[in-house]
Amino acid sequence: MNTNFMCKRDYTTEDFVLDPEFQKWVLSPDKATKTYWEGYINENPGKQKDMLLARKLVVNMSRRARDAEEGRIEDTWNHIDQAVDKLQLEIQDKKVIPLDSSSTLRHFESRKSTGYNRSMQFYRLAGILLVAFSLSFLVNVFFPQPVPRIVEIPVVYEEHIAPPGVKSNLTLQDGSKVILNSGSSLRYIKNFESHQRVLELQGEAFFEVAKDESRPFRVKTGPVTTTALGTSFNIKAFENEPLEISLLTGLVEVDLDLEASWKRELEPGEGLQVDLDRDQVKEVAFNGDRVLAWTQKTIVFDHTPMPEIKRVLENWYGVKIRFSNQPKSDLELSGRFHDQTLKNVLEGLSYSARFDFRIEKDQVTLEFQ
Amino acid sequence: MKYQENPISFNDRNELWLLLRNGEREGLEGLYRLFAHELFKYGLALVNDADFVQDCIQEVFIDLWKYHQNLQKADNVKVYLFRSLSHKIYRESKKRSKWKWEELGDEGTRQLSLESKEGELIGVQQEKSLQIKLAAGLEKLPLRQKQAIQLLYFEQFSYEEVSKMMGINLRSVYTLAWKAIGSLKKYVVSMLLGLFFLI
Numbered sequence: 001m002n003t004n005f006m007c008k009r010d011y012t013t014e015d016f017v018l019d020p021e022f023q024k025w026v027l028s029p030d031k032a033t034k035t036y037w038e039g040y041i042n043e044n045p046g047k048q049k050d051m052l053l054a055r056k057l058v059v060n061m062s063r064r065a066r067d068a069e070e071g072r073i074e075d076t077w078n079h080i081d082q083a084v085d086k087l088q089l090e091i092q093d094k095k096v097i098p099l100d101s102s103s104t105l106r107h108f109e110s111r112k113s114t115g116y117n118r119s120m121q122f123y124r125l126a127g128i129l130l131v132a133f134s135l136s137f138l139v140n141v142f143f144p145q146p147v148p149r150i151v152e153i154p155v156v157y158e159e160h161i162a163p164p165g166v167k168s169n170l171t172l173q174d175g176s177k178v179i180l181n182s183g184s185s186l187r188y189i190k191n192f193e194s195h196q197r198v199l200e201l202q203g204e205a206f207f208e209v210a211k212d213e214s215r216p217f218r219v220k221t222g223p224v225t226t227t228a229l230g231t232s233f234n235i236k237a238f239e240n241e242p243l244e245i246s247l248l249t250g251l252v253e254v255d256l257d258l259e260a261s262w263k264r265e266l267e268p269g270e271g272l273q274v275d276l277d278r279d280q281v282k283e284v285a286f287n288g289d290r291v292l293a294w295t296q297k298t299i300v301f302d303h304t305p306m307p308e309i310k311r312v313l314e315n316w317y318g319v320k321i322r323f324s325n326q327p328k329s330d331l332e333l334s335g336r337f338h339d340q341t342l343k344n345v346l347e348g349l350s351y352s353a354r355f356d357f358r359i360e361k362d363q364v365t366l367e368f369q
Numbered sequence: 370m371k372y373q374e375n376p377i378s379f380n381d382r383n384e385l386w387l388l389l390r391n392g393e394r395e396g397l398e399g400l401y402r403l404f405a406h407e408l409f410k411y412g413l414a415l416v417n418d419a420d421f422v423q424d425c426i427q428e429v430f431i432d433l434w435k436y437h438q439n440l441q442k443a444d445n446v447k448v449y450l451f452r453s454l455s456h457k458i459y460r461e462s463k464k465r466s467k468w469k470w471e472e473l474g475d476e477g478t479r480q481l482s483l484e485s486k487e488g489e490l491i492g493v494q495q496e497k498s499l500q501i502k503l504a505a506g507l508e509k510l511p512l513r514q515k516q517a518i519q520l521l522y523f524e525q526f527s528y529e530e531v532s533k534m535m536g537i538n539l540r541s542v543y544t545l546a547w548k549a550i551g552s553l554k555k556y557v558v559s560m561l562l563g564l565f566f567l568i
Contacts (some may be wrong), residue, residue: 060500
């Protein structure tokens with residue numbers, strides 16, 4: 001109890017008002033809150049004035065409540081309804097709507113097997129189709145269907161993989177440019193959907209998005225979705241590392257779907273770091289030069305922990321790195337290497353980190369001193 | 370207050386949400402009917418312009434339909450809707466930065482009812498004139514401060530929920546609310562001083 005009073009010892013009027021426990025005591029006191037706040041006054045008699053003021057505020061806090069008239073609520077719904085109708089029509093235009101052809105064909109099939117004569121069969125079918133058409137026309141006129149039947153067009157995915165040691169430059173069908181870092185992959189529906197461009201990314205990529213306001217460009221990385229209309233941004237999403245989104249130009253919206261979703265708009269020069277394991281989001285100002293170094297054959301380490309260095313070098317040079325003994329867990333290294341061989345990079349790093357290394361084909365062993 | 374808000378249970382909202390995610394228009398309409406009044410009330414408390422609030426609510430629901438395929442399982446549908454509306458109002462009002470608060474002034478108060486916590490109070494004297502002053506003071510606050518107070522105090526969301534809705538961290542929510550209460554405090558202080566002189 002006492003420690004509790006301690007942390008509220010410096011309370012101002014504002015703090016009291018905002019304290020849910022205090023509100024509860026004022027508005028609907030129960031035994032527990034009563035004992036608590038009476039104890040509090042005894043310990044902090046100097047706070048009585050602030051508490052009185054806070055109580056007055058809590059009791060009288062009011063807002064002008066305006067309720068919308070039924071008419072407006074109905075009107076709003078009609079607008080939404082119409083907009084949805086329009087959206088449905090747009091989708092309808094782009095997708096195939098069959099007049100239940102499969103059943104007609106099946107029907108045809110079964111008749112054929114009974115051996116009716118062919119021309120007879122043709123008129124029969126034409127007749128059936130005519131009736132079906134006019135019926136469906138009438139049905140549509142008199143009972144407009146709210147949701148048209150839509151046949152799923154089989155979804156074909158396009159996948160690009162940049163294996164370790166290789167970076168790839170892609171131009172997507174919509175004109176957007178992507179640089180895919182080594183050890184990363186990108187997957188999307190061929191030619192995209194009609195209303196959005198969705199890509200799934202594993203690893204790191206830099207995007208220069210072609211402007212198309214009718215089809216938002218979304219990059220999904222696990223529970224995080226980054227949406228852009230016409231921008232360039234970098235996303236780094238490697239397993240077991242914090243996810244980083246950095247915006248260079250334009251505007252993107254980042255949607256996190258951790259326990260409940262959360263949205264944040266980024267402006268140029270702003271970045272987000274999401275730690276999925278710990279459910280933490282950090283806003284970071286980033287150094288464009290550093291974030292994009294990888295697109296210019298440059299490796300930059302800036303207080304980078306050893307496991308990340310291992311991942312970067314493995315992907316970059318297409319090698320496997322083994323530590324023969326564990327480095328100190330707090331070991332962080334910095335350095336900048338432009339278009340260097342693995343040997344030079346390791347040599348550069350070994351000065352500050354004090355390790356010996358051995359390169360045998362694609363196997364690298366580091367031994368820390 | 371918390372429990373009387375809707376006779377419809379959480380399961381119903383979640384079922385409507387599921388319908389919506391499956392592309393059923395009944396889901397969209399059900400959610401609208403369920404929350405329209407609350408959303409309007411919240412919107413109108415933030416921005417005293419019914420047409421503007423209507424536009425924002427329309428867009429929230431149209432977006433909901435547009436992106437229904439990407440909607441996730443919502444743990445709290447109400448939080449999601451309030452969050453979307455808060456976001457929309459904040460963004461749109463930045464675009465049209467000129468509001469005509471002053472025009473409404475005190476005359477506006479007459480047709481509007483005051484809402485406070487009196488329903489729950491037993492044996493506590495409320496002061497009508499102070500309430501009117503506080504309500505007017507609340508409307509004059511900057512939009513973000515107003516949002517924080519509306520959500521925390523009147524809509525009864527938790528600090529965590531408000532932080533998610535406004536897209537800022539817990540500390541910023543607290544700071545915004547703190548500043549708002551700081552401004553409102555003045556009305557109470559001047560009221561107390563006024564009484565003192567009367568005696």
